[in-house]
Amino acid sequence: MKVKIANLGAVEKAEIDLKPLTVFIGGNGTGKTWTAYTLASIFGRHGxxxxxxxxxxxxxxxxxxxxxxxxxxxxxxxxxxxxxxxxxxxxxxxxxxxxxxxxxxxxxxxxxxxxxxxxxxxxxxxxxxxxxxxxxxxxxxxxxxxxxxxxxxxxxxxxxxxxxxxxxxxxxxxxxxxxxxxxxxxxxxxxxxxxxxxxxxAFYSYVYIFPTERTTFITFPFFIKKEVIKRENSNIAISEISEPDIEQIISEQENRQRSKKPSEPIQNLISILANAYIKTSDEREEEICNSPEIAIYIELAKLLEEHILQGRIDFNQPGLEKEIIFQPSDNIKLEISVTSSMIKELAPLVLCLRYLAEPDELLIIDEPEMNLHPVAQVEIIEFLAMLVQSGLKVLITTHSPYIVEHLSNLMKAAKYEDKENIKKRFYLERTEAFIPQENVSVYLFENGTAKNILNEKGRIDWGTFGDVSDDISHIFP
Structure with missing residues (x-):
């Protein structure tokens, strides 16, 4: 699907081909996040x-x-x-x-x-x-x-x-x-x-937004009456908490932090967390019975926990106040507020996959590399490619050279006949991370436009944006 954009913030004119995995690269203030959010507003519930x-x-x-x-x-x-x-x-x-x-x-x-x-x-x-x-x-x-x-x-x-x-x-x-x-x-x-x-x-069955603010809002406890939010499963709702309930949650959060009403991307994040909270394991199992392909997302959530987070994300035991906890071992449970920034960064994605995700949905993730060690950045692009291979659509914005360079490796690996023989070269060691080039688009946002920088051979040429490491290495001979 091709989209033409003009006069959107820093973007004066651009044409973008949206693929199952779409990557927006660019410096700060070049318009990549606004473009992603504009697409979310059109294809999501708001539009x-x-x-x-x-x-x-x-x-x-x-x-x-x-x-x-x-x-x-x-x-x-x-x-x-x-x-x-x-x-x-x-x-x-x-x-x-x-x-x-x-x-x-x-x-x-x-x-x-x-x-x-x-x-x-x-x-x-x-x-x-x-x-x-x-x-x-x-x-x-x-x-x-x-x-x-x-x-x-x-x-x-x-x-x-x-x-x-x-x-x-x-x-x-x-x-x-x-x-x-x-x-x-x-x-x-x-x-x-x-x-x-x-x-x-029919364009995207649902749109989830993971804004950069997710590391802050993930730490809030939820005061939610399940029977009220349960209205989202009524005949009139469309698989999300109804607007009055979202307003109620936001109002409670505002009373605690005394700030203005959050943007729609933040409201979408709150909706992800609240919907994940009210979804029971039995309800998820019923969804799997009706659509067996959903089971892969629960397995992917487990993979993300075990290989990158090295611990389990979930909600605490039933009570009036719900908090997200991280369990690095059987004997230790930590409130999400005291965990590392990487745990806060990826916890919403874990919960979305375990409780909510279904095929043909779109995940828009602003800077998935945020707060991640370089090794985890490489692992996360392999993981995101696996999400695409499992039937989800993914759009990310990024500044990470690790993500961009390794994406090239994943596309090259997809061309190998003997994929099993090369999988140990990769961090997650999964052939499912090898993504065909025809399913990927990469755009560099700069100078008022977005330029396709993925060439026919699978090389990503992001020009001077990727030359910073070379520049600083030559400051002193």
Whole structure:
């Protein structure tokens, strides 16, 4: 998927090809983090929420006859089906670019800033190379929901999208004429939200953001009532804590630290931690029964703990206040606040993989090398490549020469026929870390643009950005 960006902070004009593993390199203030966060805002829940609400209120640039006609039919007859593949064929490019058109409006709120003007920002997408994957993701989606009306629950709206089915079905079930008693606005909102949710998640089924602030927010204890947050598993929510609950958590954190409301990336991080906290092992096992491929993420979380962190990350025993703990051995348990910066840095990723991650989701990690020893930096790029090979998508920003140089090694290793014979040269000794070059893109942010620096032979040429070590070695002869 290609994206064109103009007038986004330091980025005057750039074109980027997003791959399963996308790497943004650049000096401070070159726009790589803002670019990553802008993409997160469009592809994540924030963009989805803003767009479907704008569409219902006739505030989007485009309309979709296939949706509007279906809504009118439904409001008259009480049932309708919508061909999702037809929608993708005719409107997906328009849809995601229409979402992007709204992004300049919300970026100040997303980044929690009042000092920057995003009015001139432009962003657009070319889906010519990815539409087939979007269609495949639509086919793989499987939804069965019920919205009840009335105290007895005898009147309800049934929504069904079966695996490999191209249609989503809406059907009102009632013993009376429910169309005369239920708000047409509410029904219209539900239909728009459900259709756009499937379309939106066909790009990335979910977006997790790991901002640099994660080492601070990971240390906060959580005062969360599980029965309140459990609403996120209701029919209306979309696999994340609902907005009022996030507001509640943030409010509690603000009362303790007396600061302004965090940016959306930080709220996303808090959501990761809170959702991981409320997910029980039984619930995760049920998810694995429905989608066996999820089990690999639990194994990867264990690998990250054993080979890099050298200890276990988890929540403390049930109680009113939940804290994240680190257990380096059977007899020692440490509050996360007193652990090393590396433990704080990677703990959110461990919890996300163990309790939340599913295939086709996007992880955006700002500076994964932060607070890591050079050996751990090399290990983490091998680990991130393994995440991509397991079905996740990963976008990172980095300054690390260790990550960049070793990524070249991983792409070269993927070309070897006898991979088992060379795996011991690598830090994690896993052939799953060998990532094909066609799944990687690397961009250098500098001079107001982002330049592709991954050549056809797999070499990453980041020019003077990688020459600092050579320069300082020659200060004295």
């Amino acid at each position: 989805f929420d803003r767009y479907w609400k704008s569409y219902v209120n006739n505030k989007t640039q485009n309309r979709y006859p296939i949706i509007d006609n279906a809504i009118e039919k439904f409001l008259q007859e009480g049932n309708v089906n919508i061909d999702l593949i037809r929608f993708v064929d005719e409107y997906t490019d328009i849809y995601i670019n229409d979402v992007a058109q709204l992004s300049p409006i919300w970026m100040k709120q997303f980044l929690s800033t009042e000092s920057i003007d995003f009015k001139k920002m432009q962003i657009s997408f070319d889906l010519s190379t990815t539409k087939h994957q979007i269609i495949e993701n639509i086919r793989k989606s499987n939804i069965e929901r019920k919205f009840s009306f009335g105290s007895q629950g005898e009147e309800y709206l049934s929504i069904i999208k079966e695996l490999d089915e191209i249609y989503i079905y809406f059907n009102l079930v009632s013993k009376k004429d429910i169309l005369k008693t239920v708000s047409k606005k509410l029904l219209r909102e539900i239909l728009v939200q459900e259709v756009f949710q499937i379309i939106h998640r």
